Amino acid sequence: MWVLFYQIFCYLVFSYSILLMASYALLVLMSRQAQNQLDINVPDDETIKYMMQGSPLTPAVSIIAPAFNEEVTIIDNVNSLLKIDYPDYEIVIVNDASTDRTMELLINEYSLVEVPYDIAMRVPSKPIKRVLKSTDERYSKIIVVDKEHGGRKADGSNAGINVCSNKYFVCTDVDCIIEPMALYRMMWLVINSHKPVIGVGATMLMSNGCIVEDGRVTEAHVPNAVFPMFQQLEYLRSFFIGKLGWSRINALPNISGGFGLFDTDIAVKSGGYDTTSMAEDVDLMLRMVTYMNNNGFEYQLAQVPKVCCWTEGPSNLKSLSRQRTRWARGLFEIVVNHSKLFFNPSYGVIGGIMLPYIFIFEFIAPILELLGMIFLIYFTVKGGVNWNTSTIVFGMIYSFSLFMTSFVILSDVKTKAVDWKYKRVSYLKLVFASFIEPFMYHPIVTYCSLVGYWRYIRNKAAVWTPIQRTGVKKK
Amino acid sequence: MILAYFKYLLTYAFSRYDEYPFETKVAIIITSFSTIMIIIMQLNMFFGSIRRKNKERLRNSIEYKYGMGMAWILSDDADYIASSETILEAFGLDQNYLGKQILKKDVEKKMFADVFYMDYITEKSELSKIENIHHMLSMFGISEFLEREVSLGNMRRISDSLHKLRAFKLQVSPWVVNKLLKAKNLHVQRLAMYTTIMSSSDSALDYFETDFFDKHCCIRDEIELAYSLQRRRREGLKLPNLARWAHIQMNERTQCMFVRLMRRFNLVEYCGELKDLFKESKKKKLIEEISRTWGYLHYVDCEPMLIDTLMSQPDDTKVAIMHAMTRLGTGKSMNALLDGFHNTTNPHVRYEAIRCIYNYGKMGRAMFYKLEKEATEADRKYFAFFNNPITLEKIRLDKEQAYHPSVETVFNG
Numbered sequence A: 001m002w003v004l005f006y007q008i009f010c011y012l013v014f015s016y017s018i019l020l021m022a023s024y025a026l027l028v029l030m031s032r033q034a035q036n037q038l039d040i041n042v043p044d045d046e047t048i049k050y051m052m053q054g055s056p057l058t059p060a061v062s063i064i065a066p067a068f069n070e071e072v073t074i075i076d077n078v079n080s081l082l083k084i085d086y087p088d089y090e091i092v093i094v095n096d097a098s099t100d101r102t103m104e105l106l107i108n109e110y111s112l113v114e115v116p117y118d119i120a121m122r123v124p125s126k127p128i129k130r131v132l133k134s135t136d137e138r139y140s141k142i143i144v145v146d147k148e149h150g151g152r153k154a155d156g157s158n159a160g161i162n163v164c165s166n167k168y169f170v171c172t173d174v175d176c177i178i179e180p181m182a183l184y185r186m187m188w189l190v191i192n193s194h195k196p197v198i199g200v201g202a203t204m205l206m207s208n209g210c211i212v213e214d215g216r217v218t219e220a221h222v223p224n225a226v227f228p229m230f231q232q233l234e235y236l237r238s239f240f241i242g243k244l245g246w247s248r249i250n251a252l253p254n255i256s257g258g259f260g261l262f263d264t265d266i267a268v269k270s271g272g273y274d275t276t277s278m279a280e281d282v283d284l285m286l287r288m289v290t291y292m293n294n295n296g297f298e299y300q301l302a303q304v305p306k307v308c309c310w311t312e313g314p315s316n317l318k319s320l321s322r323q324r325t326r327w328a329r330g331l332f333e334i335v336v337n338h339s340k341l342f343f344n345p346s347y348g349v350i351g352g353i354m355l356p357y358i359f360i361f362e363f364i365a366p367i368l369e370l371l372g373m374i375f376l377i378y379f380t381v382k383g384g385v386n387w388n389t390s391t392i393v394f395g396m397i398y399s400f401s402l403f404m405t406s407f408v409i410l411s412d413v414k415t416k417a418v419d420w421k422y423k424r425v426s427y428l429k430l431v432f433a434s435f436i437e438p439f440m441y442h443p444i445v446t447y448c449s450l451v452g453y454w455r456y457i458r459n460k461a462a463v464w465t466p467i468q469r470t471g472v473k474k475k
Numbered sequence B: 001m002i003l004a005y006f007k008y009l010l011t012y013a014f015s016r017y018d019e020y021p022f023e024t025k026v027a028i029i030i031t032s033f034s035t036i037m038i039i040i041m042q043l044n045m046f047f048g049s050i051r052r053k054n055k056e057r058l059r060n061s062i063e064y065k066y067g068m069g070m071a072w073i074l075s076d077d078a079d080y081i082a083s084s085e086t087i088l089e090a091f092g093l094d095q096n097y098l099g100k101q102i103l104k105k106d107v108e109k110k111m112f113a114d115v116f117y118m119d120y121i122t123e124k125s126e127l128s129k130i131e132n133i134h135h136m137l138s139m140f141g142i143s144e145f146l147e148r149e150v151s152l153g154n155m156r157r158i159s160d161s162l163h164k165l166r167a168f169k170l171q172v173s174p175w176v177v178n179k180l181l182k183a184k185n186l187h188v189q190r191l192a193m194y195t196t197i198m199s200s201s202d203s204a205l206d207y208f209e210t211d212f213f214d215k216h217c218c219i220r221d222e223i224e225l226a227y228s229l230q231r232r233r234r235e236g237l238k239l240p241n242l243a244r245w246a247h248i249q250m251n252e253r254t255q256c257m258f259v260r261l262m263r264r265f266n267l268v269e270y271c272g273e274l275k276d277l278f279k280e281s282k283k284k285k286l287i288e289e290i291s292r293t294w295g296y297l298h299y300v301d302c303e304p305m306l307i308d309t310l311m312s313q314p315d316d317t318k319v320a321i322m323h324a325m326t327r328l329g330t331g332k333s334m335n336a337l338l339d340g341f342h343n344t345t346n347p348h349v350r351y352e353a354i355r356c357i358y359n360y361g362k363m364g365r366a367m368f369y370k371l372e373k374e375a376t377e378a379d380r381k382y383f384a385f386f387n388n389p390i391t392l393e394k395i396r397l398d399k400e401q402a403y404h405p406s407v408e409t410v411f412n413g
Helices: A002-043 A044-053 A073-080 A102-110 A154-162 A182-193 A226-248 A264-269 A280-293 A317-339 A346-363 A367-382 A387-415 A421-438 A442-459 B001-015 B022-075 B084-090 B106-123 B131-138 B143-149 B154-166 B176-183 B185-197 B203-210 B211-215 B221-233 B240-246 B252-264 B268-280 B284-296 B300-312 B317-328 B336-344 B347-358 B361-375 B381-387 B388-396 B399-403
Strands: A063-065 A089-095 A112-115 A128-134 A140-147 A168-172 A197-208 A211-213 A217-218 A258-261 A300-310
Touching: A002 A063, A002 A211, A002 A226, A002 A346, A002 A367, A002 A387, A002 B317, A044 B154, A063 A073, A063 B131, A073 A089, A073 A387, A073 B336, A089 A154, A089 A367, A089 B185, A089 B268, A102 A112, A102 A128, A102 A140, A102 B022, A102 B240, A112 B347, A128 A154, A140 A154, A140 A387, A154 A264, A154 A280, A154 B203, A168 A182, A168 A264, A182 A258, A182 B221, A197 A226, A197 A280, A226 A300, A226 A317, A226 A387, A226 A421, A258 A280, A258 A300, A258 B106, A264 A280, A264 A421, A280 A317, A280 A346, A300 B131, A317 A346, A317 A442, A346 A367, A346 B203, A367 A442, A387 A421, A387 A442, A387 B022, A421 A442, B022 B084, B022 B106, B022 B131, B022 B176, B022 B347, B084 B131, B106 B143, B106 B154, B131 B252, B143 B154, B143 B388, B176 B185, B185 B203, B185 B211, B185 B221, B203 B211, B211 B252, B240 B252, B252 B268, B252 B284, B268 B284, B284 B317, B317 B336, B317 B347, B336 B347, B336 B361, B347 B381, B361 B381
Parallel strands: A063 A089, A063 A168, A089 A140, A197 A300
Antiparallel strands: A112 A128, A128 A140, A168 A258, A197 A258, A211 A217
């Protein structure tokens, strides 16, 4: 009986792996197509700037950056935001009742004074205590919102949405390092689309190991530390294959909370960020998609294939496991809260194809892997494993994963998405990471996912803990 | 054919492993496929890196050889047309090159065009004399090269060359542009459209008196059209009747685009033609844009229509009409603005009404202080913005704000 069950399970898992690889291969093809399309439609950065910077039609953008106890980095970060190259933008810093000197430093550095405000609470957030602007013309872009403590980034982002006055807003973390041309790159996709663009995702990479000078990444390096190196590879795969591929059929799975652009009006009509969610970025995007579909509006979700933002990833096991557990919990929340969208073709490609893919190949995968591991151990002990076949199947998965990495590196080489300081060394590091990733990194991520699911099922209170930052290298 | 080939390959592969179970066969095929792909990609990367290095070398050599000459052409603001001899001298070239091909290979011409284009757009050399640039490009064979590129089939190269032709303000043969206007790729079609509008004769513009624009309407189209129309005006060519183009289109976004362009180019002479659209259209955004245009262009004939229609419009449209009334500033619409303040419940509309009254000349300012004095406790918040120097900066309706739709709303309260 057990043997029969085992055999059925084996065939199921095998079919599952074949389907997964087929879907990856399809995503590779779609991302290639998307890249070809972008090669024709998107000129180089200088041409984009040449066309957009002198035109009063270039849409204005609000950058929303919630901050809580960021006294160490706040001034550097706001200065970095001030250096963004874009003709019309405002910076909305939301102070989530910091208990350190964040607010005091901001007031002193930028000569802020309280201004009258009358803000309609278009999306829910904790009450705003005051709004401050600078008396210095050089800082007229800055609006600082001092609000009651909400405890979550989503609450701060919502306060920012309530205050911002532009048609598009970018939500970012105050500690992200933004590429000077990032807004041009994102807005080009907005202004170049015939359908209303409701969201644009940007490529984000790890800043660990990079050299930062004057609020800019001046030298891009693949991190030397093991965990950030794996994450760099993971991010590259996710952006160049996953997101770019899905964007080809207008089914972007996620616009990252670290740096994503949204249509303010649609975000407001969809209710803004969910202040209780652990995956508030995916949640907002899905609610925006639901709103557009329910009202029969056309929409477009786009993805920028060039790096726009650098963020510091967890550099040790503890931080990594916390982050991944939170992500897994967030995924479970999404599956539960947006269940009506899954396998529902009336929500277009997102409901009919992309979300079922996420459910089958991302949500279920850790559970299947756990079962596989249990069976493998049981039958190894019992002596029922066909090692020849197992080795061949393992070889198949391993070589396929190397193929994916090669594709990512080739895409990067061709599109010049990242300007690595030492290209060969960087690519060698990535290839090296892809060789050992299945043994060192993947089991940890799978374990964290299972822990996240378990915590969600047990309804254990979600605590958002910021990752422990070691800081980036400065020249 | 391809399917048959794949079938043959699969049959062959399966027959090689007849005695193996099915999953083993599949695994071996995928492993082989992955390995072959990895090798192909590695080779691609290897040869790609050699190609890139060669390109970089060529670029450096072009920059080294001709960089000074390019800089001279871009920075020279003298009011004369440089002779071929002067250009050769500036580029450090022997006079023997006179009348001869300077760059022989296409790859060199492409690199020269790339380098010069980058310098040109980053330095925004508006001062440089365009005739000298054209002369230099023609001497180096770049004009002819770019036009040849545009008439080739590769969409990427066409798009690349069209960008350069437009930036350098070079004329393109009408037959090439006409062909591109019918290209399958929308992006190329659009670039051809901008090029045509920039420099074609008046009769060539008749081509666009169809619903052609309905499939080409995004913010970028508007930016590019504005650029093309600006070039047209600078070269002394007549601007098309954008009000008629707005009439012809079906799509509201496209109609709005033409109405906005009218105000950008001060086409007051066509304002009257918008009256029918304003009266008959049920399109909210279009009515808003027409009102803004009338206000911005001081088309006072429209004021009675604006006053009549104000209170029957949705809230956003009310705001646009009130702004138009303020810009007209004739004194006849003060009562309508007061209506907008007293007889509306939406706080945003009320705030905007106050803002319009504040900006309505002396008469408006007097009314503003009167209203402030009489304001109830709940209404005081509207007036607070006007007493603060920082927020007051944003309250003024200047021309640029008036043009840009997204900055019309300063505070959303």
